[in-house]
Amino acid sequence: MTEKKSPIISFKNFSFQYRAQKKPTLKEINLDIYPGERVLIAGPSGCGKSTLAGCINGLNPFSNPGECSGELIVDGVDAPKSSIFQLSAHVGTVLQDPDGQFIGLTVGEDIAFALENSCMPQDEMHEITRHAAELVGIQDHLDYAPHELSGGQKQRVSLAGVMVDQVKILLFDEPLANLDPATGKQTIELIDEIQEKTDTTVVIIEHRLEDVLWRDVDRIVLMGDGKILADLHPDELLSTRLLEENGIREPLYLTALRYAGVELAPAKKPAHVDSVVIDKADRKKMTDWFWSRPAAEAEKEHEPLLEVRNLTFGYERGRQTLRDVSLTIQKGEMVSIVGKNGAGKSTFSKLVCGFETPDSGEILFQGRDLLQENIRHRAKHIGYVMQNPNQMISKTMIFDEVALSLRNMGKSEEEIREKVEETLKVCGLFPFRNWPVSALSFGQKKRVTIASVLVQDPELIILDEPTAGQDFHHYTEIMEFLRGLNEKGVTVVMITHDMHLMLEYTPRALVFADGRLIADRSAAAVLCDPQLIRQAALKETSLFTLANQLGISPAEEFVQRFIEEDREVRSHGC
Ligand SMILES: Nc1ncnc2c1ncn2[C@@H]1O[C@H](COP(=O)(O)OP(=O)(O)OP(=O)(O)O)[C@@H](O)[C@H]1O
Numbered sequence: 001m002t003e004k005k006s007p008i009i010s011f012k013n014f015s016f017q018y019r020a021q022k023k024p025t026l027k028e029i030n031l032d033i034y035p036g037e038r039v040l041i042a043g044p045s046g047c048g049k050s051t052l053a054g055c056i057n058g059l060n061p062f063s064n065p066g067e068c069s070g071e072l073i074v075d076g077v078d079a080p081k082s083s084i085f086q087l088s089a090h091v092g093t094v095l096q097d098p099d100g101q102f103i104g105l106t107v108g109e110d111i112a113f114a115l116e117n118s119c120m121p122q123d124e125m126h127e128i129t130r131h132a133a134e135l136v137g138i139q140d141h142l143d144y145a146p147h148e149l150s151g152g153q154k155q156r157v158s159l160a161g162v163m164v165d166q167v168k169i170l171l172f173d174e175p176l177a178n179l180d181p182a183t184g185k186q187t188i189e190l191i192d193e194i195q196e197k198t199d200t201t202v203v204i205i206e207h208r209l210e211d212v213l214w215r216d217v218d219r220i221v222l223m224g225d226g227k228i229l230a231d232l233h234p235d236e237l238l239s240t241r242l243l244e245e246n247g248i249r250e251p252l253y254l255t256a257l258r259y260a261g262v263e264l265a266p267a268k269k270p271a272h273v274d275s276v277v278i279d280k281a282d283r284k285k286m287t288d289w290f291w292s293r294p295a296a297e298a299e300k301e302h303e304p305l306l307e308v309r310n311l312t313f314g315y316e317r318g319r320q321t322l323r324d325v326s327l328t329i330q331k332g333e334m335v336s337i338v339g340k341n342g343a344g345k346s347t348f349s350k351l352v353c354g355f356e357t358p359d360s361g362e363i364l365f366q367g368r369d370l371l372q373e374n375i376r377h378r379a380k381h382i383g384y385v386m387q388n389p390n391q392m393i394s395k396t397m398i399f400d401e402v403a404l405s406l407r408n409m410g411k412s413e414e415e416i417r418e419k420v421e422e423t424l425k426v427c428g429l430f431p432f433r434n435w436p437v438s439a440l441s442f443g444q445k446k447r448v449t450i451a452s453v454l455v456q457d458p459e460l461i462i463l464d465e466p467t468a469g470q471d472f473h474h475y476t477e478i479m480e481f482l483r484g485l486n487e488k489g490v491t492v493v494m495i496t497h498d499m500h501l502m503l504e505y506t507p508r509a510l511v512f513a514d515g516r517l518i519a520d521r522s523a524a525a526v527l528c529d530p531q532l533i534r535q536a537a538l539k540e541t542s543l544f545t546l547a548n549q550l551g552i553s554p555a556e557e558f559v560q561r562f563i564e565e566d567r568e569v570r571s572h573g574c
């Protein structure tokens with residue numbers, strides 16, 4: 001920024017309290033964001049990031065009633081006194097929950113929505129819509145209805161939608177939550193390009209800090225408990241321990257540097273793995289650390305639990321979504337399913353759980369033909385946690401939601417209370433047991449859906465993006481909790497776009513691309529194969545980049561060493 005302009009977003013002693021809450025969710029916020037700035041807002045789950053975003057785009061208090069005090073001016077508009085419609089001419093928003101923002105009946109209509117209101121000629125409108133769709137790679141799905149899209153595809157539609165809006169402020173609330181790693185990277189590049197071309201002000205709320213920092217941001221605003229804890233340049237913030245202290249995961253290459261005893265400072269430019277300065281002494285520390293670790297243990301043999309043979313399925317005749325998929329999940333395994341948006345990962349789970357019926361192929365569970373059993377029978381053995389908690393939750397109160405399946409089984413209220421409370425405790429939700437689900441943040445709702453599946457004690461659980469939208473503290477809590485369940489004998493399968501999760505928790509990865517299983521390898525080996533990474537829209541971990549920079553080979557082993565140390569450190573911390 002050359003000259004000091006006046007802020008485009010200005011919070012002055014601003015507080016906001018939802019009518020349904022006893023205390024303010026935002027407390028005395030003072031924050032100025034200037035035109036053309038790129039600001040990343042980070043903070044633990046439930047600290048008020050989405051609430052802050054909702055105040056900027058007019059959702060609060062217009063749609064979610066509440067009391068505001070202090071001042072909030074957005075592009076010259078007194079935001080708390082304006083409607084969401086007035087503010088939509090100034091702020092374009094992409095939300096965490098792509099279902100909640102689909103307005104059109106088809107992808108094309110949805111993207112064109114903003115243009116229809118601007119009375120633009122049809123031809124021009126089609127051209128702009130097609131161009132925006134191409135930018136996010138959804139041009140082949142323009143006539144699809146929302147229910148025919150995968151989670152990540154819906155998120156791409158939302159991104160295309162705001163790109164055709166001509167607004168001065170773009171607000172992204174967890175834009176990467178459902179995107180495959182390669183698309184996540186492209187999205188950040190895209191946001192960056194749009195920002196550069198249009199000089200839009202960009203505010204991004206995101207837990208995937210390392211992914212956002214792939215391109216430069218001007219500042220990171222760290223929030224905690226409704227307040228602003230820090231507002232610093234990325235190089236400054238990443239040199240401190242503030243992220244870790246506030247339950248946010250720092251980029252993995254930085255954690256590796258710290259494990260080796262390297263001191264970080266702003267002058268070392270820690271914001272990017274490519275720019276971080278590693279001098280001779282640091283290099284020695286890293287190499288010594290690498291060689292000081294013990295070798296990994298060999299994996300044990302197991303007996304088959306789920307066997308899938310030649311599974312083929314299409315939602316519509318002539319369009320195959322899954323093609324000839326064969327795989328075996330062993331009892332006691334922890335496996336991840338990874339791959340491109342729309343590759344068929346969720347469809348695979350739906351076939352296993354009985355929501356859809358395959359066109360051909362077999363599914364065996366402990367040797368039994370699963371295709372002969374209905375959904376309810378299968379649910380006793382196989383729990384399925386969907387990607388979007390809002391699609392799973394049907395009860396108003398948290399306790400009732402978790403108790404639902406037990407009540408359907410006819411268990412006594414006493415038995416139900418004991419089991420539900422135990423599960424809520426395990427999932428960190430016990431303090432909220434008497435709350436309505438509507439008062440929870442997205443991440444908290446996700447935990448409710450995990451609890452409602454776990455309460456049935458299934459032998460296999462399939463989780464679709466279990467940690468999407470979770471901060472590092474809850475990520476660790478959920479993953480350590482799933483690991484604990486796994487150690488007790490529950491087999492865990494996770495569909496994930498989080499390459500860190502795959503590396504840290506699942507020794508084996510099943511890779512899907514375009515309806516096929518294209519690899520069944522160790523997680524570290526998958527991320528060592530550039531061709532596979534490209535084919536399945538995955539992303540290399542920054543640990544590989546760091547290992548290569550340090551000349552440490554094989555890089556796969558460097559990653560393995562990091563995972564072992566990290567596991568040790570974190571299991572002591574939990
Ligand atoms: N509509 C609402 N009504 C009442 N309370 C709400 C509402 N939405 C959010 N809250 C409360 O505000 C707090 C902050 O929620 P918010 O969604 O802003 O957090 P967040 O930092 O975005 O979390 P996450 O990272 O999990 O999405 C939560 O603890 C929640 O209880």
Ligand SMILES: Nc1ncnc2c1ncn2[C@@H]1O[C@H](COP(=O)(O)OP(=O)(O)OP(=O)(O)O)[C@@H](O)[C@H]1O
Nearest residue numbers: 148149150151152153315341342343344345346347
């Ligand atoms: N109900 C449906 N009707 C028609 N087509 C569908 C339906 N559900 C999904 N599809 C299509 O099937 C393909 C696979 O979708 P699926 O949800 O299994 O992908 P995914 O690998 O889980 O993707 P993501 O990573 O984005 O969640 C997509 O191209 C999608 O458009």
